[in-house]
Amino acid sequence: MTDVTPATRGPEADRDGGAVSDTDLLAERFEEQRQRLRSVARRMLGSGAEADDAVQDTWLRLSRADVDGIENLPGWLTTTVGRVCLDRLGSSAVRHERPTDVAADESTTAAAGEADPEREAMLTESVGRALDVVLRTLGPTERLVFVLHDMFAVSFDELAPVVDRSPAAVRQIASRARRRVQGGSPAPEADRARQRGVVQAFLAASREGRFDDLLALLDPHVVLRSDAAAVRMGGAGEARGSATVADFFSGKAQGAVPAFVDGAPGAVVLVDGRTRLVLSFVVTDRILGIEVVADPDQIAGLDLIVG
Structure with a gap:
């Protein structure tokens, strides 16, 4: 969504020399x-x-x-x-x-x-x-x-x-x-290891185009969201449902490698050593949500551990 908040100016004066509105x-x-x-x-x-x-x-x-x-x-x-x-x-x-x-x-x-x-x-x-x-x-x-x-x-x-x-x-x-x-509340270490396993299985199924395996890993009501920068790179702004999301990812994620994103299992896509895409996952027994971030400023604010 476009930021419609008015640009703020310093309290001294506006550009016409008058008081701030x-x-x-x-x-x-x-x-x-x-x-x-x-x-x-x-x-x-x-x-x-x-x-x-x-x-x-x-x-x-x-x-x-x-x-x-x-x-x-x-x-x-x-x-x-x-x-x-x-x-x-x-x-x-x-x-x-x-x-x-x-x-x-x-x-x-x-x-x-x-x-x-x-x-x-x-x-x-x-x-x-x-x-x-x-x-x-x-x-x-x-x-x-x-x-x-x-x-x-x-x-x-x-x-x-x-x-x-x-x-x-x-x-x-x-x-x-x-x-x-x-x-x-789940046990953090055990839960994180299980979530990482689900994400790794999802990335492998995506790369190899195994549609049925993707369906099995996704919650029926899964939601995929991508920021504006990712959409410009060919991502889906928003997609809902396991079949739609599985179809989108089937045969993709070729350059994605596992990572921890803000302490949770996720993935990143590296190009020339630089992070171009970050995938965050919400996982219980299956994947409930995927968020794709490509905006450099947002990526800079994420805590990423690759590998």
């Missing part, structure tokens, strides 16, 4: 929150590309809102990006929310006071890919409540209108989601 000041305040908002969206949607789109949708909503009526801009942005993500998850045919059963309430301790954005960002980044896999087992509402409350300290009262539930019901949803996350 209200729009520029609002854009500057938004940019201060962008990384945190992307962290929320990344945990909700499981894709960096979709997270960026959700953040831009949040900017569009802010640009149309009555800013004077917003008392807590960081809080407003956090709940708004959560609502955007919930809308995206709800409209997706890939994951459907399961009905919410009434569960026994469980005491929780909400973070008091205003959250520290730097602490939130560090916490989110430290959770790791294992949590991403577990979050995908939650329904959209459960995922939203867990991410916003347990990871970003949004209160139940603030979450209630976002998910159209009472604060007491939101507390119950958070309790159930928390139990499922705590009980479902």
Whole structure:
């Protein structure tokens, strides 16, 4: 998605010599929150590309809102990006929310006071890919409540209108989601070795054009996403379903070698010793998602270990 956030300028003056406009000041305040908002969206949607789109949708909503009526801009942005993500998850045919059963309430301790954005960002980044896999087992509402409350300290009262539930019901949803996350986290080393085996088998089947083996390794609802740079190199912007993704990869991945991408099994394509493509995988027993990155700036920000 094209970045539509207005370019920010320094506070001294605009190019006509006048004071910086209200729009520029609002854009500057938004940019201060962008990384945190992307962290929320990344945990909700499981894709960096979709997270960026959700953040831009949040900017569009802010640009149309009555800013004077917003008392807590960081809080407003956090709940708004959560609502955007919930809308995206709800409209997706890939994951459907399961009905919410009434569960026994469980005491929780909400973070008091205003959250520290730097602490939130560090916490989110430290959770790791294992949590991403577990979050995908939650329904959209459960995922939203867990991410916003347990990871970003949004209160139940603030979450209630976002998910159209009472604060007491939101507390119950958070309790159930928390139990499922705590009980479902895989053992990191064993899980990483198993995931690496799945990725290596996928790359071998891709190179050798073994379509049936690719189908067996892909989840029926697998989603393939590529950034704009990868699309220009012949990649698919987005493809859904095991047959479509298997057909796309069959006979390809000739230059791909296994790698760890941000600590998780993946692959890279090297040209003249330089990384041209990075493939990130979301893996449980099969591959749920593949994200292809070719943008040099994004690649530079990834932690890559080849081999």
